[in-house]
Amino acid sequence: MYITGSNPLSTQDDVAAALADAGLEVHAWHGCTPEEYNTHIRHVLSNNCNIIIDDGGDLVHMLHTEMPDKLPFVIGGCEETTTGILRLTSMAEKNTLKFPMVLVNNADCKHLFDNRYGTGQSVWDGINRTTNLIVAGKIVVTAGYGWCGKGVAMRAKGLGARVIVTEVDPIKAMEAVMDGFDIMPMNEAAKIGDFFVTVTGCKHVITKEAFSVMKNGAVMCNAGHFDIEIDVVGLEEMALEKQEQRINVMGYRLDDSRWVYLLAEGRLVNPAAGDGHPAEIMDMSFAIQALSAKYLVEHKDELHEKLIDVPKDVDMDVARRKILFWEKSIDTLTKEQEEYLYG
Numbered sequence: 001m002y003i004t005g006s007n008p009l010s011t012q013d014d015v016a017a018a019l020a021d022a023g024l025e026v027h028a029w030h031g032c033t034p035e036e037y038n039t040h041i042r043h044v045l046s047n048n049c050n051i052i053i054d055d056g057g058d059l060v061h062m063l064h065t066e067m068p069d070k071l072p073f074v075i076g077g078c079e080e081t082t083t084g085i086l087r088l089t090s091m092a093e094k095n096t097l098k099f100p101m102v103l104v105n106n107a108d109c110k111h112l113f114d115n116r117y118g119t120g121q122s123v124w125d126g127i128n129r130t131t132n133l134i135v136a137g138k139i140v141v142t143a144g145y146g147w148c149g150k151g152v153a154m155r156a157k158g159l160g161a162r163v164i165v166t167e168v169d170p171i172k173a174m175e176a177v178m179d180g181f182d183i184m185p186m187n188e189a190a191k192i193g194d195f196f197v198t199v200t201g202c203k204h205v206i207t208k209e210a211f212s213v214m215k216n217g218a219v220m221c222n223a224g225h226f227d228i229e230i231d232v233v234g235l236e237e238m239a240l241e242k243q244e245q246r247i248n249v250m251g252y253r254l255d256d257s258r259w260v261y262l263l264a265e266g267r268l269v270n271p272a273a274g275d276g277h278p279a280e281i282m283d284m285s286f287a288i289q290a291l292s293a294k295y296l297v298e299h300k301d302e303l304h305e306k307l308i309d310v311p312k313d314v315d316m317d318v319a320r321r322k323i324l325f326w327e328k329s330i331d332t333l334t335k336e337q338e339e340y341l342y343g
């Protein structure tokens with residue numbers, strides 16, 4: 001078994017060391033450069049892997065573009081996150097994806113819990129321990145009201161913030177309003193926000209236009225998979241001065257009266273500046289990963305589609321086990337009820 005990080009800042013060195021002690025071949029360290037990050041992926045993929053467990057799509061991308069000689073060894077893989085699924089969908093549409101991939105993120109036991117409650121909690125853990133600022137009474141701007149954005153907004157509200165949501169999807173925007181949040185375009189929200197969290201999977205969601213109207217002291221961070229949601233290059237170009245204020249907090253002076261702050265270089269703030277999701281929510285995601293990998297191996301000769309949903313019984317099985325673990329139980333349909341509902 002070979003393992004690497006899914007992001008240059010997301011590896012925790014003590015965890016990597018423990019995995020190496022446990023016998024895994026680990027190619028990862030915290031704070032690797034983009035070149036080192038790619039070298040780590042190359043090392044992992046040089047091993048004629050049969051199953052790929054990806055998070056964000058970099059393993060699958062490199063296999064197809066740089067190491068096609070390794071493709072015949074692969075039975076299939078599993079993709080953990082929304083951004084990775086977007087990349088796989090684009091490859092499948094172009095007919096360039098060469099092996100089946102299970103869309104783990106789309107399982108209910110994954111996105112309903114890991115994306116919403118995991119990201120919702122761990123993003124605020126990362127922000128709080130990094131900035132040591134109070135959230136109550138502040139204005140939090142959440143860009144994106146998908147599964148992760150819902151969690152980030154919900155937890156910000158719980159901490160006492162007034163929450164503004166920015167969206168491009170009118171239905172998600174309506175949901176945000178009915179959940180009790182305000183909506184407006186980013187360049188309007190930029191004038192009043194104290195904390196900004198991007199979690200869209202899109203690029204350049206906060207740009208120079210927004211930086212130029214932000215309040216002194218505004219804090220920005222990203223929880224989307226890639227570090228392109230906040231235009232960090234634009235911020236560096238605009239800044240008159242740059243100063244590290246605390247670990248993982250970079251201050252940028254934009255004019256005589258305004259400093260704005262960027263957490264964790266605009267990379268995933270929760271693993272980069274915190275511990276990431278608690279293990280007791282990742283257990284479900286990883287259970288889905290493991291059972292999906294088993295499914296791929298057991299059904300390898302019957303898989304004709306390239307994008308495969310997690311089988312519903314796998315999703316249900318993980319949910320049942322989690323409820324059992326909580327030492328709780330739920331009702332079961334009687335025969336009569338089953339007939340009434342499903343005929």
Ligand SMILES: NC(=O)c1ccc[n+]([C@@H]2O[C@H](COP(=O)([O-])OP(=O)(O)OC[C@H]3O[C@@H](n4cnc5c(N)ncnc54)[C@H](O)[C@@H]3O)[C@@H](O)[C@H]2O)c1
Nearest residue numbers: 081082083144146147148167168169200201202223224225
């Ligand atoms: N930080 C973490 O731990 C973590 C965990 C899971 C997923 N992710 C990543 O977070 C991102 C979002 O995941 P998700 O599951 O919430 O996705 P999602 O598809 O459920 O939600 C994304 C939302 O962002 C909106 N959006 C897209 N472009 C926008 C823009 N320019 N401005 C405002 N809104 C915009 C979309 O309309 C959508 O509602 C992805 O990159 C995903 O890989 C991060």
